[in-house]
Amino acid sequence: NPNTSSKSVTITTKSSTPPHTSPVSASPVLSGGPRAISSDSLLEQKPTGFPSAPATPADVQAKAPRSGRGNYIRSISVKKVASSISARIKRNRHIIAKLDLYLTAALSIADMFCDIVMICRYFSRGQGGFALASIICVGLNLVIQSYFVFVQHRKQNNWLLMAKEQAIVFSLLKPGVDAHRVATSTKQGVGELADSKTEMSYMKIVELVSESIPGTLIQLSAMFSARGDASMMPVLSLASSIGTSAFIATQIAYDWDAGQKKREEQPSLYGYLNLKSLRHLFWQLSWLFLLSVFTLMARAFTCVILFERGGPKLLVAALFGELVSFLLIKMARGDLDYWIDASFPLILAERSFLILCCLWTACPQFRHPLELGGATWSLTIMWNVTLAATLGFTQQDEAVRTLAAAVCTGTCVSYVIFLASMESKYRNTFLRALTGKAFVRDEYRNNWAGTDQARMYIVSYKEAFWRAELGDEFKEWLQSKLPGWLEEQPEWLTELKRSQIP
16 A cells, blocks of 8 residues: 555464464474564565575474474384385395295205215114115105206207206206396296296205105105114204205295286286295195195104004005006096107106106195196195094004194195195185196187297297197197298297297
């Protein structure tokens, strides 16, 4: 108003904030209410191009209500710590995976040296038969690994490479070398039968079937033959064998399910482990480990009773008849053939090893239709429980019956809780009777139908395997796509992939 003679005009809001109040301290955001600003204070403010310095966290805490300041600070601190830990885990996830692989390799090597210690102990105590049996198991493990290495690299026609791989086997360093190759994502070479991850899994299966599981039986038999021995060394060695075998089985299942590549290629099978919640994942792996432990205990318990009843002849006859029965089931369903391009004796050996490993460890990876199938996986668990209960409850000794009840109950409880801990869409894969060839057909027409790269995954299997269900369907599709790929040269059409095209 031009008639106003006052030098200063005060703009007053509902509150009575005195003149010359600082714009920062009078902010309604920080002070909690309206303010009064004088014209003099407006003139004293910095131009808009040079704003006042923002309030620091200390200013914010100073203006916060005293009653809730401690809770506010604590909540901010907890959130910062949780965010920091989460970010560090995400950044170092590959390091954690590598440590897991190397730990498993270290356990395998340690178990081997533990067997050597027990062999020396058997000789020193006059138990030469058990020492000889342990030596045979260790030697058999090395011979079978050597044969698998030969099959893996024979098509490369590189004898220097073959000699190097054989030296790795017989120097007892194969578990560590395989773990390093998987941790560093070593690519499958042209002419190799399988990739580094599959090779490592096969070596672990060979170790379980030819050394760890027979070693458990030998140690149990030695303990029963020397019941007056109060030494803790045999007990510790037995516990080490069972724990190592269960850990290896758990680690095989985790490696295959947690891999992002497998979850993308076969989403109907992989993803039953909850990787989003560390607590839930630990819960699942704990019950999976216990399932393997109880399965090993049930098998060992059954074998000891059979050995005491009829000696080694009855035990060998029972185990051999059991293996033949499961092989006949696979044959009757037309599911004995394997997806790897190998000779029939090697396929038969592979199927036998998988059945034995599943019977003794209950590893969930073997419920894959290309291996044993979900129905057979669950059948092996129920068979173990039935056999242990039948033999255990018919014994006169009360302690034996109590042990049988504990082992059977532990196996059933861990089996049920493990299945209940996963999403319902994955439980069916542990129960369904789907053959390997039918699985490849369904994946090709459903899950792999999205992109050309996904459908080309089928060339990883031998031609006779997928042709049984698809006939010429894949070849006709391939002939229509191949000219365009040769012109565009997509990144996924590698030299290895080209060598696999029929």
